[in-house]
Amino acid sequence: MSLKMFHVVFVLCSLALTIGLSVWGFGNYQVSGRPVDLFYGIGSVISSVALVIYGWVFLKKLKHISFL
């Protein structure tokens, strides 16, 4: 597995983390009602979207490098 492939895996894991963090943040907000938890959730959603866009750009830019 090349660094390119591992980076894709890494971005996917990070994405899973940020999605998890947003679920965690919003879940806490539902119980506590504190704005901090809401911002945590919103921030995580934004990071998730950013990661998806980044991953897409990354794959496009490094098209010529092999996955192996």
Add this chain to the structure above:
Amino acid sequence: MANAKTTSHGTSADQAHDHHHYEPGFWSKYIFSTDHKVIGIQYGITALVFLLFGFILMLLMRQQLAKPNQPIPVIGPILEKVLGTDMVNSGVMQADLYNAFGAMHGTIMVFLAIVPLAFGAFGNFVTPLQIGAPDMAFPRLNMASYWFYFLGGVVMLSSFFIPGGAAKSGWTSYSPLASIADMAHWVDGQTLWLIGMVLLISSSLLGAVNFITTIIQLRARGMSWMRLPFFVWAQLVTGFLLLLAFPPLEAAGIMQLVDNLFGTSFFLPTGLVVNGSQLPVSGGGSPLLWQHLFWFLGHPEVYVLILPAMGIVCEIIANNTRKPIWGYRSLVYSVLCVGFLSFIVWAHHMYLTGMGTKISTFFQTTTMMISIPSVIILTALFISLWGGSIRMNTPMLFALAFLPMFGIGGLTGLPLGLNATDIYLHDSYYVIGHFHYVVAPGTIFGLFAGIYYWFPKATGRFMNETLGKIHFWGSLLFMNLVFAPMFIQGMKGMSRRMYDGGATYAGNASVLGLNTFISHAAIGLAVFQIPFIINFFMSIRSGKKISSDNPWEATTLEWSTPTPPPHGNFIKEPVVYRGPYEYSVPGAAKDFSPQDQQA
């Protein structure tokens, strides 16, 4: 080692002269060498020294068992001077020293003698030659791996001389015993044991990475997977076992080290009382966790001990029966199965810990499963003898003896794998008899066979056959006299790890006499190792010279190099045209067809 490499130009000196570009000085040639053959020999010599040392520890323990609390003749007073009166008092071995010797005998034999000999020495010397590679994939890593091992050994040995003495909680170092065995000293024998183990584990990890990469990447042209000699397969699986089984012990070792030095409670349960007062630790730890992490290594380790020996035996049997190994493919698939299954049998060492009958049942099932591929390997080797014209030279004698001895070791293991019978047998001498049958007359015979077999390749001279046969028959007889009575003692219920030889328990009375018998047999075994030592050193200088680079008329690639192989091994790049064991091919000019012989 120096002699082994220099005195033996033999017949192939002219060929070796083609390779003059590499002329290093003494230090970089013999001490800090990156050449896999030199490193292999370094490993071999160091491991043999440790093997002897571990054996001497055992002889002293046998003396204590045969004559509990009587002064050890000659050696007793010397030990007293060296180790102090806490350990030896008026020539009598104290319980602490017996425990330390027990722990260190196990550790030294497993981690410093047999694994380095089987994997480090034979693996290093033979594997690259057999796959047609110029060296290991990472030569400098290879050197680092040897020096980590050496350092680990030095740390282990030095632990005898610190206050409180060496580790004395068994080679398994179960917590919490290992954490409280020597509370008087902050840095005790256990600390050094753990540091030594971390070094040895690092060495094994580097070695394993190197071996696997070498076998995957550096196979010669035409050396497809199914043309690999079985020894290489065995080394490959062994490499994977070391790579994946050792890290949990490294983690556990670090945790126990932190427990012992900085007062954490990874393995110390809540409410632990020592000498009548509660230990001032937070508690909440799990002693069972140590056992799981230890045996996750511990069981694959058994196969690390046995697989290289099986590989060696397979090479020698094919060579000396002059016929192909029966069922090469089934051997390969079996060894892969063994490798995989060995990761999921570890808790059969833990039936007595109260981990629950459901878990026990699972591990009992997998344990029974793993015996199937092991038996396939053994059976294939037995069937290989059928119809062969067998040459009874010393390597072959050892290889042949391996088969029934390993068989006894394996079969006596079955009652231990079944958890109902294990409850009775577990803490008895039966267990000692069982695993020593696997490792001593099993693995060590395989390794002796390998030494006699590849000695001509390393030195250009044969070892002496007569001395070899004396060594073999004496060892075979006395190995059995040492270990077979242990089954009887064990089935009578004699507990292991008793420093007074079991005299404390009335039930042992009828088998106590066997202690003396075993101890005498152990001395006999020691006496019959002397021919080997003499033979080894004499043959380096004055053994019978080989008449060709392929003195055993073998088929595998290591025999198509000059003798001893120069740096870079092969004169020209070898190309492989056939399988590993093409002996007595109908229509061929000779009864062996080397792998690099064009069809």
Add this chain to the structure above:
Amino acid sequence: MEIPYTVKPRPDTGLYNAKVGIWLFLASEVILFGALFSAYILLRVGALDGVWPNIKNAWPHGLLNIPIGTFNTAVLITSSVTVVFAWAALKMNNFARFRICMVITIVCALGFLCIKSFEYNEKFTHYELRLKSGKAYTGHIEVNGKHPGFWDFGSIYNLARLETDKVEKVKFTADPPKAKPGEKHDESTPKHEVMEVATSDIAHLDAFIPRNHTFFAIYFLITALHGFHVLGGALVLAWFTFPGSKMWLTEPERFINRIEVGGLFWHFVDLVWIFLFPILYLL
């Protein structure tokens, strides 16, 4: 004969030697951290009830600093992105950009470690106090007018230490009852309760250090081991960036391989953190 496939990939495996080697090494690292994770699970499942102040379940919960942890996660993800950019820059023959990206990676690594040591300090100066009356607090202590600090290991106190030093009483600033994530915050409680505690009333006093609880033991062990990996990785990458980069002029292809291998290790170290963060901080 020379060792083949040190630079060019072997045709049938498609890999050069170092790549096989690093992946095997990473496999063993996975098992190493896996063993520690399983130790974490076993210790947590086996933890006893009622040993931690103000926390209902047996396992200390919510004691780690989540905002800082989140920020550190972002730092490490960034460093992984830049290390890939560095490698891609070399592939496009742009050495200057490689160096810039590498420097950012190393700075991120060092930043991570600095922030981590700040967190460690926070724990080493934070105390758990249980009184003989049964009351339990977490907070900060002041002994003889001094706050024990991080760099001075000798000044971490516990009950035994107070007794041997013949300290009669300590000033204790208790934390306000903190809302756990997912619990309603009670605004009526006072912010900080400051009290004088006599040594003879104390049942247990210790900082948030490994010996205090298996949670801290496993937290410090895993994060310290991870920290050493970060440090080691940063040193290797720094060597590739500065003194080792001479190889770019002589053997560019081999140099790119080295960066790739370094990058693989770096990704692994970051990936470990991606797992560590939610498990240690949030769950």
